[in-house]
Amino acid sequence: MLVRRLRRAYRRAAVRGYKPPAAAESYRGVWVLVEQTAGEGAPVSWELMGVGTKLASELGVPLEAVVLGDGVEHLAGEAIAYGAKKVYLVDDPVLATYRTYPYTRATVDLVRKYRPEILLMGATTFGRDLSGAVATELETGLTADCTRLEVDPETRLLKQTRPAFGGNVMATIICKKHRPQMATVRPRVMEMPKKDGSRSGEVVREDLFLAEDEIGTWVLETIEEKGKAVYLDKAEVIVAGGKGLGDAANFELLKELADVLGGTLGASRAAVDAGWISAEHQVGQTGITVRPKVYFAIGISGAVQHLVGMQTSDVIVAINNDPKAPIFKVATYGIIGDLFEIVPALTREFKAKLSSPRAGAKGGRPWTKSLMLR
């Protein structure tokens, strides 16, 4: 009974009979699926174009992109500017807002037709919802949250490295026989490539034969939570606090420092679990991965779960009274001492240094400069 009522997608496969996937050799090319909201491309997709370009050149194939949506032709051009040689575009009203089923159908149909050997997506709410469905339909392997992607040009296998067991170990995963090899990467893990509007590429339009009533889900509305939203992943300066703060009220000290630097507040899981600050601020394995120019870890001991979420920051400043705290192992600059003395001193010092007369003209707001530290 369940089968008849429920198995829309699965049924189709079942009726056809399960066939082992076609030979891996017949799949060629590296694809990046471009995520978009209301016609705006997600930065993670462009970051993937960077790593995708590298993988494609090592395999001797072109990098290609998939753009899905309604009125999103301009994104095909943007994908080309970020390095795609070819863009598969499905532009259809049914794809106006993201819904699992139509996006899965569109992606799966493209993959079955053009057979890429690698398919990359962002590990965002969108990418996580879609990639699991797509990989299942295609009966192929999927590795989530990769922090490193490499190919072996001989075997053409994608070596997918990701944290496992809550970030306690790194694991390298391969998908030997099934294609495409699918992987997701969190935002800000890969470097953003340069955009070059002079690049040229081909756009291939494909149709989606899917009627609205086949879908069964309707997005009623999207409520922006602007005031409440914390854009940690976009922050250039993060001032994060942990257990060492001892109390919710002490986040005020951090906020003062963050305000001087135009930074955003972050937190360890311990601080969030203690109820001192909301979960939106949590950095780490179960929180958000960040890659700011400067990360202040204040009263954070540095459990691996936290480290995996912030260790690619350009500069890490650790302030902690425990000289043995693991955070000092990853810190660019460490201060062993009492945060309640050091943080206010830092705030004063930054205020003094950053309020030169010239700064006043632009409202005195400091800015961060990109720095090649790595």
Place this chain on the structure above:
Amino acid sequence: MHAVCCIKQVPDTTEVKINRKTGTLERKGVPSIINPYDVHGVEEAVRLKEKYGGTVTLLSMGPPQARDALKKAMTFGADRAILLSSRVFAGSDTLATSYILAEALEKIDAEERIDLIFCGKQAIDGDTAQVGPGIATRTGVSQLTYVMEIEAVDFTKGEIIVQRKLHGARERVRARLPALLTVVKEINELRRASLPNMIKAARSEIEVWDEKDLDGEVERMGLKGSPTAVTKIFPPAPRDRGEIIAREGDDPEEAAARLVELLVVEKVIADI
């Protein structure tokens, strides 16, 4: 109403340590817990049962010890618990896992029609968030991930309205039943187990199913049915150790001045 909650027994990853010399996991003595997100799925299903009447079935796959997780989850007020356990299932990646769970759901559905399937948004040991979408795709039910609130359910009309938690926004979605929901912690506050439920749980029998109880093909289960393989496990690369610029007993003002100087000199933070 019939809701099935998929739960996973996981090691408490905050307690897992790695042996830096051998690069292996020290799992000895690490306590097992029910994946924290899954528990909220069970709680939500039980709340629906209290409102609309019906049955809550728990489903888990794992080694025989996973019985403990099911027993514990029963105290929330579930009615039935099934453990999928067999050597054939061992080594399953997410694709094979969703296959086995979908086969079990077929069988459960044949006994009593399923309206809702609950999963946690992800498990804390793998963090993949793939099994929920995998089950939804295989069974063809509506897929609703990151659900933070169930606004309304109409079992006669066969529809549900939920709010999904997105980055910086929430999305209201209407979907056809049956549906699979993966839930975030915000969906509810856990309640203390009631005495009758505790007694019921203690007396409950955990049914154990293996591959012979399912219709599926054995080739698609366990290691054989898993396209992915782990080739290497190693400790995370340590970042280059930086410098300690002040120690206990140093003047905090001086330490602060030094740090600001360093950051400004390196132009990490600059003035306009």
